[in-house]
Amino acid sequence: MHRGKAIVLALVGALTMGWGCQAMADDNAVIKGKIVFKGDVAKYKRSTIKTNKDPQCKKSKKKIGTYAVIFNKKTDPITVRNVMVYVKDGLGDRTYKAPDEPVLLTQFGCEYKPHVFGIMAGQTLTVKNGDATNHNIHFQSKVNTQHNFTQPKKGMTKDLTLLKEDTFFVKCDVHPWMGCHIQVFDHPFFAVTGKDGTFELKGLPAGKYTIEAFHEKFGKMSMTVEVASGETKTADFTYAP
Numbered sequence: 128m129h130r131g132k133a134i135v136l137a138l139v140g141a142l143t144m145g146w147g148c149q150a151m152a153d154d155n156a157v158i159k160g161k162i163v164f165k166g167d168v169a170k171y172k173r174s175t176i177k178t179n180k181d182p183q184c185k186k187s188k189k190k191i192g193t194y195a196v197i198f199n200k201k202t203d204p205i206t207v208r209n210v211m212v213y214v215k216d217g218l219g220d221r222t223y224k225a226p227d228e229p230v231l232l233t234q235f236g237c238e239y240k241p242h243v244f245g246i247m248a249g250q251t252l253t254v255k256n257g258d259a260t261n262h263n264i265h266f267q268s269k270v271n272t273q274h275n276f277t278q279p280k281k282g283m284t285k286d287l288t289l290l291k292e293d294t295f296f297v298k299c300d301v302h303p304w305m306g307c308h309i310q311v312f313d314h315p316f317f318a319v320t321g322k323d324g325t326f327e328l329k330g331l332p333a334g335k336y337t338i339e340a341f342h343e344k345f346g347k348m349s350m351t352v353e354v355a356s357g358e359t360k361t362a363d364f365t366y367a368p
């Protein structure tokens with residue numbers, strides 16, 4: 128890029144975004160897509176777990192469905208829920224500031240909500256107990272601080288901060304069916320598929336990226352996607368176990 132143009136763009140970026148924010152005004156490329164499933168859906172039938180060991184859990188839900196594999200059977204083609212899609216590589220030495228808003232992890236109805244989520248390194252994670260029963264939050268991280276604490280009362284909250292890039296599982300030692308996945312990023316380009324099985328990574332600088340998808344049962348997949356400034360590219364992933 129011509130040096131003069133780069134300076135003008137930097138100034139426009141700084142004025143638009145506010146000084147101190149690293150995103151540039153022309154960081155507007157989009158990579159989006161869906162997570163398709165090709166295979167025998169019946170093989171992964173969702174099982175249920177009885178909650179009667181804890182009367183408080185039983186009160187809200189007698190049975191809880193397992194979370195490992197959830198398909199969106201109404202989409203065409205069939206898509207997969209709870210897949211984390213993110214930029215694995217390609218941002219170079221750019222740095223991104225974590226948002227001020229916390230990410231909320233709630234224990235509600237004796238389930239973790241959400242089941243899969245991303246957070247930026249340095250961003251606050253607020254863990255809340257929404258149930259009138261004792262929950263235990265046990266991080267299985269090998270990289271970040273090993274948190275293991277209980278929240279015995281409804282309404283209790285605790286704020287944590289994760290500082291390093293990481294992917295780990297969280298479990299409750301009181302209720303063995305409870306679990307969730309947390310992924311920590313040093314950039315904001317991540318998304319989790321929901322009921323429509325789609326994802327969208329917005330605000331990307333022009334560049335060539337490795338986009339990775341992670342699902343707790345079907346594993347990781349990646350592809351290379353190149354986007355120009357202002358361009359939107361589609362990157363669909365297919366799990367065919």
Ligand SMILES: [Cu+2]
Pocket residue numbers: 234237261262263299300301302305
């Ligand atoms: Cu629990």
